[in-house]
Amino acid sequence: MTVNPTDEFRAELCDWLEANCPQEMRDGAMTEDGICWGGKNWVFTSDAQKLWLERCAAKGYTVPTWPVEYGGAGLSRDQEKVFHEEMGRINARTPLQSFGIWMLGPALLHFGSHEQKLHYLPPIARGEIRWCQGYSEPGAGSDLANVQTRGEDKGDHWLINGQKIWTSYADKADWIFALVRTDREAPKHKGISFLLCDMEQPGVETRPIKMISGISPFCETFFTDAVIPKEQIVGEENKGWDVAKYLLTHEREMISGGGQGLGGGRALGAVLSDTMEEMGATLRADALRCEIDSLAIGLTLERYKDQSEAGQGAGDASAMLKYMGTELNKQRHELMMSAGGSDALEWDGPLGNRAGDWLRTKANSIEGGTSEVMLSIVSRRVLGLPA
Amino acid sequence: MTKLVMTEEETMLADMARGFLDGAAPVSKFREMRDVGQTFDRALWQEMADMGWAGVLVPEDAGGSDMGYAAANVIAQEMGKTLAVSPFISSAVIAATALRQVSDARAVEALGRIASGEATYALAVDEGIKFDPEATALQAKADGNGFRLNGKKQFVVDGALADRLLVLARTENGLTLFDIPADRAGVQRDASNMIDARDAARITFDDVEATGEDVLGAVDNAMQVLKPALQAGQAALAAEMTGLSAGAFDMTVGYLKERKQFGVEIGRFQALQHRAAHLWCEIEVTASAILNAGRMLDSDPEGAELAVSLAKARAIDTAKLAVIEGVQMHGGIGMTDAYDMGFYMKRARVGAEWLGDYSYHAEKIAAARGF
Numbered sequence: 001m002t003v004n005p006t007d008e009f010r011a012e013l014c015d016w017l018e019a020n021c022p023q024e025m026r027d028g029a030m031t032e033d034g035i036c037w038g039g040k041n042w043v044f045t046s047d048a049q050k051l052w053l054e055r056c057a058a059k060g061y062t063v064p065t066w067p068v069e070y071g072g073a074g075l076s077r078d079q080e081k082v083f084h085e086e087m088g089r090i091n092a093r094t095p096l097q098s099f100g101i102w103m104l105g106p107a108l109l110h111f112g113s114h115e116q117k118l119h120y121l122p123p124i125a126r127g128e129i130r131w132c133q134g135y136s137e138p139g140a141g142s143d144l145a146n147v148q149t150r151g152e153d154k155g156d157h158w159l160i161n162g163q164k165i166w167t168s169y170a171d172k173a174d175w176i177f178a179l180v181r182t183d184r185e186a187p188k189h190k191g192i193s194f195l196l197c198d199m200e201q202p203g204v205e206t207r208p209i210k211m212i213s214g215i216s217p218f219c220e221t222f223f224t225d226a227v228i229p230k231e232q233i234v235g236e237e238n239k240g241w242d243v244a245k246y247l248l249t250h251e252r253e254m255i256s257g258g259g260q261g262l263g264g265g266r267a268l269g270a271v272l273s274d275t276m277e278e279m280g281a282t283l284r285a286d287a288l289r290c291e292i293d294s295l296a297i298g299l300t301l302e303r304y305k306d307q308s309e310a311g312q313g314a315g316d317a318s319a320m321l322k323y324m325g326t327e328l329n330k331q332r333h334e335l336m337m338s339a340g341g342s343d344a345l346e347w348d349g350p351l352g353n354r355a356g357d358w359l360r361t362k363a364n365s366i367e368g369g370t371s372e373v374m375l376s377i378v379s380r381r382v383l384g385l386p387a
Numbered sequence: 388m389t390k391l392v393m394t395e396e397e398t399m400l401a402d403m404a405r406g407f408l409d410g411a412a413p414v415s416k417f418r419e420m421r422d423v424g425q426t427f428d429r430a431l432w433q434e435m436a437d438m439g440w441a442g443v444l445v446p447e448d449a450g451g452s453d454m455g456y457a458a459a460n461v462i463a464q465e466m467g468k469t470l471a472v473s474p475f476i477s478s479a480v481i482a483a484t485a486l487r488q489v490s491d492a493r494a495v496e497a498l499g500r501i502a503s504g505e506a507t508y509a510l511a512v513d514e515g516i517k518f519d520p521e522a523t524a525l526q527a528k529a530d531g532n533g534f535r536l537n538g539k540k541q542f543v544v545d546g547a548l549a550d551r552l553l554v555l556a557r558t559e560n561g562l563t564l565f566d567i568p569a570d571r572a573g574v575q576r577d578a579s580n581m582i583d584a585r586d587a588a589r590i591t592f593d594d595v596e597a598t599g600e601d602v603l604g605a606v607d608n609a610m611q612v613l614k615p616a617l618q619a620g621q622a623a624l625a626a627e628m629t630g631l632s633a634g635a636f637d638m639t640v641g642y643l644k645e646r647k648q649f650g651v652e653i654g655r656f657q658a659l660q661h662r663a664a665h666l667w668c669e670i671e672v673t674a675s676a677i678l679n680a681g682r683m684l685d686s687d688p689e690g691a692e693l694a695v696s697l698a699k700a701r702a703i704d705t706a707k708l709a710v711i712e713g714v715q716m717h718g719g720i721g722m723t724d725a726y727d728m729g730f731y732m733k734r735a736r737v738g739a740e741w742l743g744d745y746s747y748h749a750e751k752i753a754a755a756r757g758f
């Protein structure tokens with residue numbers, strides 16, 4: 001009898017998790033306090049959190065599908081599925097999450113040189129460097145390619161001047177990846193470079209923006225004669241838009257999956273029942289429809305991953321997933337608020353930060369490209385309708 | 388591990404089916420049949436049988452091609468795109484799945500006749516206006532060694548012209564499924580004049596004799612054979628409706644690219660672009676649920692209930708949106724009988740009711756998901 005390699009991996013993984021995942025990390029916490037973002041300024045909320053990160057990083061399990069030489073575990077898609085199943089089974093916390101993992105990592109793996117990958121990826125995998133994203137500007141929102149932040153060529157470096165906005169967690173980040181206009185004569189998509197910038201230098205200043213949810217995950221970041229050495233470019237000069245678009249597809253997939261983890265992956269009906277003994281018929285019907293759509297969108301995420309693994313390009317699927325996933329997530333949180341009734345109306349009330357979470361989701365269909373931009377992308381690239 | 392990707396064989400099957408149906412069963416063919424009141428084309432069904440479609444779920448040793456449920460869904464989906472009329476779901480999917488739950492010689496022979504195209508079947512379940520098998524009241528009273536059937540069925544899809552009927556009846560301690568010839572004494576079939584111009588019938592059973600031989604599976608235990616058959620039928624119907632959605636969508640996007648108003652193609656208007664793009668997104672998401680249902684039926688039929696109901700619920704919703712948007716974006720022309728979009732709308736409505744409507748399947752999902 002042959003042993004299925006996936007089963008073999010599962011057995012090994014189970015043993016490893018049993019021996020290495022601290023009990024305190026088996027509560028599946030998805031709250032802001034439970035998540036480890038890493039970085040130079042990170043303060044671990046417990047010894048267990050630190051230990052769990054270190055052990056996972058040593059095995060490559062913070063970025064399980066990345067190649068081993070860049071800090072990952074080199075898992076196949078089947079193994080990755082098993083990994084998430086087994087992590088879920090013991091309710092283990094995700095050891096580390098960051099924009100480095102979700103966004104910059106995939107872009108570097110695709111566009112970076114071998115040296116860049118060796119230099120930047122392992123610190124991301126170990127949670128040592130925390131990255132933020134410098135894309136939007138006051139005059140470049142949906143029209144992202146209109147970025148005006150300027151990079152002046154000074155031979156061995158660029159001199160950066162300008163302003164970025166919606167730089168999520170920039171006040172806690174160590175480095176920023178930014179879209180910078182390096183050719184002001186070229187058409188707007190053709191004069192942008194994708195640059196990596198150390199934020200610990202004079203000329204880079206960050207200010208948090210207070211949002212309707214009461215917290216400040218977003219910031220403004222100002223560049224005044226900041227210096228970026230020439231080797232800190234990803235891809236070719238003035239071809240940063242290609243990198244930007246590629247990275248955006250990963251960002252969109254990340255945002256679209258946001259609602260799936262709500263309530264630790266439990267069915268919406270069960271989550272809503274936490275706060276209500278009996279759901280009214282109308283709420284129940286709305287929740288059921290939402291659950292049906294959510295299950296189908298979850299299957300679609302799976303299908304696209306399977307397709308891309310099988311080499312059947314999913315193309316512009318990220319726009320669709322982002323649009324459908326975020327609109328659904330907003331609905332789910334509306335239902336959560338409804339189920340919470342007046343208890344949900346207090347800041348830090350009996351239901352914790354439910355209102356803050358609800359308000360936060362309203363950004364889901366704006367950040368990373370609005371729902372309307374997503375529909376325009378589908379309309380143009382998939383349906384072939386004229387711009 | 389089950390993959391949500393079309394296999395090479397499935398892609399080839401879809402291409403082959405498309406090629407055949409575009410030639411033999413385009414929408415214009417459906418229109419011709421509708422115009423003369425024809426609801427079944429035996430020659431077309433024979434061609435489908437010759438390609439292995441009638442036997443798609445019939446084991447090879449019984450004369451079938453035994454391609455599995457995901458493959459049956461692929462065929463149904465392609466049929467839906469051009470509204471091809473056939474007893475595929477009733478005979479090749481529902482009846483074949485019921486019969487293959489039983490291993491006696493009679494069932495094997497019956498499967499062979501389905502695969503060859505020689506016999507067609509219809510499933511007689513509904514008695515009220517909604518699908519509700521558990522509420523079956525049609526009586527099968529024990530009489531000597533056999534039974535006598537008395538009662539009424541309605542919305543028996545393919546029931547006016549099928550050669551045989553699968554009849555769900557109430558027996559002393561439960562429900563029993565009978566497999567009888569449609570021309571047996573006491574069976575009166577009245578064809579319904581359906582909005583989708585397909586075969587459906589109201590059937591009266593007046594002291595119809597059935598023997599123990601006619602019982603499919605065990606007496607008082609119909610669901611053992613019927614449940615897998617219903618699930619397979621629901622999944623295939625969901626697939627057909629998703630094909631229908633894609634067909635209506637393609638027509639609509641084609642129209643957006645050619646119809647001019649205000650001096651430009653109407654496809655340039657963002658209001659219409661976004662509606663069309665939203666519809667495409669919904670179809671993509673539903674396609675995942677269809678593929679998943681086929682995979683589950685092939686790999687774990689006992690655990691497929693959630694997947695099947697999810698596919699049917701999503702397919703109903705998506706097809707409704709596709710035909711409503713289809714008519715709206717076509718404007719007045721979409722309302723005319725001369726244009727095909729209305730055919731899609733009417734078939735979508737019939738498909739929404741057959742084998743369980745949105746509420747029926749939503750409640751199955753609610754039960755599976757702890758609501």
